[in-house]
Amino acid sequence: MITIREALDNELHLVQEIAHKTWPHTYAEILVEEQLNFMLDSFYSIETLLESKQLKGHIFILLFENEKCVGFTSFEHEFKKSNNTHIHKIYLLPETQGKGLGKMLLQSVQQAAEAIDASTLSLNVNRFNSALNFYNKLGFETIEEVDIAIGNGYLMQDYVMEKKLL
Numbered sequence: 001m002i003t004i005r006e007a008l009d010n011e012l013h014l015v016q017e018i019a020h021k022t023w024p025h026t027y028a029e030i031l032v033e034e035q036l037n038f039m040l041d042s043f044y045s046i047e048t049l050l051e052s053k054q055l056k057g058h059i060f061i062l063l064f065e066n067e068k069c070v071g072f073t074s075f076e077h078e079f080k081k082s083n084n085t086h087i088h089k090i091y092l093l094p095e096t097q098g099k100g101l102g103k104m105l106l107q108s109v110q111q112a113a114e115a116i117d118a119s120t121l122s123l124n125v126n127r128f129n130s131a132l133n134f135y136n137k138l139g140f141e142t143i144e145e146v147d148i149a150i151g152n153g154y155l156m157q158d159y160v161m162e163k164k165l166l
Helices: 009-027 033-043 046-054 101-115 131-137
Strands: 002-006 059-065 068-076 084-092 120-126 141-151 154-164
Touching: 002 101, 009 033, 009 046, 009 059, 009 068, 009 084, 033 141, 033 154, 046 059, 059 101, 068 101, 084 101, 101 120, 120 131, 120 141
Parallel strands: 084 120
Antiparallel strands: 002 059, 059 068, 068 084, 120 154, 141 154
């Protein structure tokens, strides 16, 4: 049984746990270990997650399979004061990938965006991430290439992808 629902503040440790299990699998061949650890520590501390949720308006959604949390996404409506819903994070445990769960998470974000009449969904994805094909299949198109300095001399080398909503 699949359940998708908004995360409570006291459940953000589930987001942290999934990130720590997923990132080494996702980024091992893309990032050096030091950068991977730096980014996990920077982006997934409980304090950072709480700040994103409480102060920046990020909405965290958890996906449960048979009552076990196996994935999450976070998104923000009116990103940069536009009519765009931006997906900040989306990850599934490696053993659950390929079962349609990622598509379910993205559909939940799209439904939330459509409910507020957002005109687009957007996300950033590492230029070397195999998830690019997944996003393309779901109607996202690359609109920009960006390099984002994140500290310690590290860059995020991303594509900005966008999907028009009707």
